[in-house]
Amino acid sequence: MRYLASRFVFLFMGFFSLGVYAATYPMTVTDMAGRHVTIKSEPKHIVLQDGRDVLMLAVLDKKNPFKRVVAWNNIIKKSDSGLWHRLATQWPSAKKILDMNFGDSGQLNLEEVLTHQPDLLVAELRSKPALEQGGVIKTLAKLNIPVLFVDTAENPIKDAPASVKLLGKVLNKEQNGDAYFNFYQQQLKIVDDGVKAAVAKQGGKRPNVFIEAHAGVKGPNDCCFTHNNFGWADLVEAAGGNNLGSEVLKGPTGVVAMEKVLEMKPDVYVMTGSQWPGRSKSIALPLGYDVTSKQVQEAFDRLLSRPGFKQLSAYKSHRIYGAYHQFYNHPYNIVGVEGLAKDFYPKEFKNLNPTQTYQTILTRFTDIKSDKNLTLFAHAKE
Numbered sequence: 494m495r496y497l498a499s500r501f502v503f504l505f506m507g508f509f510s511l512g513v514y515a516a517t518y519p520m521t522v523t524d525m526a527g528r529h530v531t532i533k534s535e536p537k538h539i540v541l542q543d544g545r546d547v548l549m550l551a552v553l554d555k556k557n558p559f560k561r562v563v564a565w566n567n568i569i570k571k572s573d574s575g576l577w578h579r580l581a582t583q584w585p586s587a588k589k590i591l592d593m594n595f596g597d598s599g600q601l602n603l604e605e606v607l608t609h610q611p612d613l614l615v616a617e618l619r620s621k622p623a624l625e626q627g628g629v630i631k632t633l634a635k636l637n638i639p640v641l642f643v644d645t646a647e648n649p650i651k652d653a654p655a656s657v658k659l660l661g662k663v664l665n666k667e668q669n670g671d672a673y674f675n676f677y678q679q680q681l682k683i684v685d686d687g688v689k690a691a692v693a694k695q696g697g698k699r700p701n702v703f704i705e706a707h708a709g710v711k712g713p714n715d716c717c718f719t720h721n722n723f724g725w726a727d728l729v730e731a732a733g734g735n736n737l738g739s740e741v742l743k744g745p746t747g748v749v750a751m752e753k754v755l756e757m758k759p760d761v762y763v764m765t766g767s768q769w770p771g772r773s774k775s776i777a778l779p780l781g782y783d784v785t786s787k788q789v790q791e792a793f794d795r796l797l798s799r800p801g802f803k804q805l806s807a808y809k810s811h812r813i814y815g816a817y818h819q820f821y822n823h824p825y826n827i828v829g830v831e832g833l834a835k836d837f838y839p840k841e842f843k844n845l846n847p848t849q850t851y852q853t854i855l856t857r858f859t860d861i862k863s864d865k866n867l868t869l870f871a872h873a874k875e
Contacts, residue, residue, distance in 0.1 A: 514667045514668040514671075515665070516535065516662065516663075516665040516667065518532060518533060518534045518535060519531055519532060519533045519534070520532050520662070520663070522641075522659060522662060522663060524641050524642040524643070524659065525618050525642045525643055525644040525647075525648075525652050525655070525656055525659070526618055526621055526642040528642065530639050530640070530641050531639065532613070532639055532641075532663050533637075534612070535664065535665045536561060536612045536613035536663065536664060537561055537612060538561065538563045538609060538610055538611045538612050538613070539561045539562050539563065539611065539612075539613050539614075539615055540562075540563060540564045540565065540601075540606050540609075540611045540613070540614045540615070541562055541564075541565035541566065541615050542565075542566060542601065542614065542615065542616035542617060542620050542624070543566060543568060543616070543617045543620070543822075544565040544566050544567045544568045544569050544570075544592075545568050545569055545572075545645075545819070545822060545823065546615055546617070546643060546645070546824070547559065547562065547565070547569070547580075548823065548824050548825065549643070549656065549657050549660050549824045550562070550660075551859040551860070551861055552657055552661075552669055552670065552673045552824070552858045552859055553657070553660060553661050553664055553666035553669050553670060554664070554666065555669065555858075555859055555860045556860060557584055557586075558584070558859075559584050559586055559587045559590060560586075561664070562587075562590050563590065563591065563609035563610075563611055564590065564591040564592075564593060564605070564606045564609050564611065565590060565591070565592065565593065566592070566593050566594070566595045567590075567592040567594075570592075570770075571769070571770070572767055572769060572818075572819060573767050573768055573769075573781050573782075573819055574768050574769075574770045574781075575768055575781045575782025575783050575784075576781060576782060576819075578782075579782065579861070579862065579864065580861070583860075583861065583862060591605065591606075591609060593605070593606070601614075601624070601627070601629055603627075603629055603632060603633075607636070611638055612638060612639075613638065613639055613640075613641060613663070614629075614633060614638060614639070614640045614641070615641050615643060615660065616640060616641070616642055616643070617642070617643060617644060617645065617646065617822075618642045618643070618644035618646070618647045618652070619644075619646055619647055621642060624640070641659075641660070641663060643656035643659065643660060644656055645822050645823055645824055645826065646723060646724050646821060646822040647723060648727065649724060649727050649728060649821070649822075649826050650681070650727055650728070650731045650826070650830070653677075653823070653824050653826050653827075654673065654674045654677035654678065654824075654827075655674070656824065657670050657673050657674060657677075657824050658670040658671060658673075658674040661673075669858070672858065673854075673858050676854075676857070676858070677827050680827045680831065680850060681731070681827060681830070683831075683845070684731065684732065684733075684827075684830055684831060684834045684842075684845075687733075687834065687838065687841050687842055687845070688732065688733035688834060688838070688841075690841060691733060691837075691838040691840075691841040692733060694841075699733055699734055699735045699837075700733075700734050700735065700760040700761050700837050701734075701735050701737055701757065701758065701759050701760045701761070702729050702734035702735060702736055702737060702759055702760065702761045702762075702763060702833075702837065703717070703719065703737045703738065703749075703754055703757065703759040703761075703762050703763070703807075704719055704720065704725045704726070704729055704736065704738065704762075704763045704764075704765065704816075705717045705718060705719060705762070705763070705764045705765065706718050706719055706720055706724070706725055706746070706765050706818065706821065707765060707766065707767070707769075707777060707818050708764035708765060708766060708777060708778065708796055709764075709766075709775060709776040709777045709778075709792075709795070709796050709799075710766075710769060710772060710775045710777045711772075711774060711775070712774035712775065712776065713774075713776055713795065713798070713799060714799075715776075716748075716751055716799055716801075717748060717749050717750070717751060717754055718746065718747070718748050719737075719738035719742065719746070719747065719748075719749055720736075720738055720742075720745065720746050720821065721736070721738050721739045721741075721742035721743075721744065721745055721746065721747070722739060722745060723745035723746060724745075724746075724821035724822060725765065725820075725821045725829075726738055726739050728820065728821065728826060728829050728830050728833060729763075729833060731830045731833075732830050732831075732832075732833035732834040732836075732837055733834055733837050733838060734761065734833065734837050737754075737757045737759055740757070741753060741757075751799075751800060751801035751802075752801070754801070754805070755801055755804055755805065758806050759805065759806070759807050760806070760807060760810075760812060761807055761812045761814065761836060761837060762805055762807040762808070762812065762813050762814070763813075763814045763815070763816055763833065763836065764778055764793075764796060764813070764814070764815050764816075765778070765780075765815070765816050765817070765818035765820075765821070766778025766779060766780045766792070766815055766816075766817070766818055767779075767780055767781055767817060767818040767819055768780070768781050768782075768784070776792060776795040776796060777792065777796075777818075778792045778793065778796070778815045778871065779792060780815060780816070780817040780818070780868055780869060780870075780871065781817060781819075781867070781868065781869075782864060782866055782867055783866055784868050786868070786871075789815065789868060789871045790871075790873070790874055793813070793815065793871070793873040793874070797813065797873065811872075811873075812836075813872075813873035814836045814870065814871065814872055814873065815870060815871035815872070815873070816829060816832055816833065816836075816869070816870055816871075817829070817832075817868075817869040817870070820832075825851060825854050827850065828847050828848075828850050828851040828854070828869065829847075831845055831847035831850055832847040832869060832870040835847060835870075836870075836872075847869065847870065848867065848869050848870070851867075851869060852865075852867075
């Protein structure tokens with residue numbers, strides 16, 4: 494009897510848990526643009542304006558993140574060949590999804606998309622101006638197809654985890670979304686607490702950081718593209734650094750001349766890199782999957798041979814680092830924050846393992862197969 498009673502309680506609690514998270518449609522939610530969006534029924538046919546947001550779906554639709562996707566801009570294929578190879582191998586159906594072959598600024602082939610009868614467009618917040626100017630939002634509204642804005646770049650620390658949580662609610666996967674959101678906040682608190690303690694020890698001083706986004710991707714004369722109040726800039730600030738790009742740029746991104754960088758005297762210089770296929774002139778750090786430490790250091794050598802780099806104080810103090818570029822626009826960007834915090838405050842964060850955090854996200858919150866043949870961060874060895 495005691496066994497039967499315990500089984501009953503277990504089953505009851507299971508059904509109760511399911512009931513708590515069961516979505517009720519129609520529902521009205523507030524998206525990352527502050528718009529009230531009504532979802533009439535559970536979306537089954539989704540268009541992804543930015544294909545990298547399939548990594549949110551990997552948290553929510555764990556068994557198959559592509560099962561609802563009918564069209565997308567497959568930016569993963571263009572920006573990280575190693576990750577795309579793994580996703581396409583694990584879920585071959587991904588290769589058959591309509592790829593609109595646009596970038597991330599908001600273009601859509603609306604006529605082609607509509608042939609797939611979508612019931613939801615998920616778009617990044619930064620694409621909103623382009624979608625409005627192109628009349629996409631108005632056209633879809635007339636067809637009763639909702640547009641939901643998520644955000645992993647404009648306000649990445651606040652909005653990336655909130656976007657996963659929001660999409661989880663919309664897709665009737667609220668439990669998965671909430672679990673990831675809570676994990677993100679837990680990891681962010683570890684960084685916050687460590688940064689506060691480290692800054693206090695340094696009398697309130699934070700390291701001045703210049704982050705060169707996709708360093709060398711256009712070749713050996715490519716320097717020095719950076720972010721301001723966008724993407725990497727927010728990650729630098731969250732990790733306890735003072736983002737120097739924000740002091741000179743007026744827009745969200747731009748190029749800063751090496752002469753100016755030298756004048757600003759960064760304590761830390763971070764280059765971001767990835768494996769961009771088809772970039773014949775690229776000398777970028779090939780961070781991501783299937784790369785050796787030797788290949789990374791050879792890339793560092795080429796990047797540091799550019800004019801002015803060996804005059805940097807960060808070079809002389811051995812504080813030149815590399816970080817996986819895609820974290821600037823990524824639902825798992827907490828890993829990027831951890832990596833930067835470890836670079837900025839190596840003593841305080843000596844026990845923090847950002848790559849392990851990434852693997853934990855994959856194994857605990859997704860079904861993406863974990864692969865140890867992965868390099869997300871690096872330190873230049875001059």
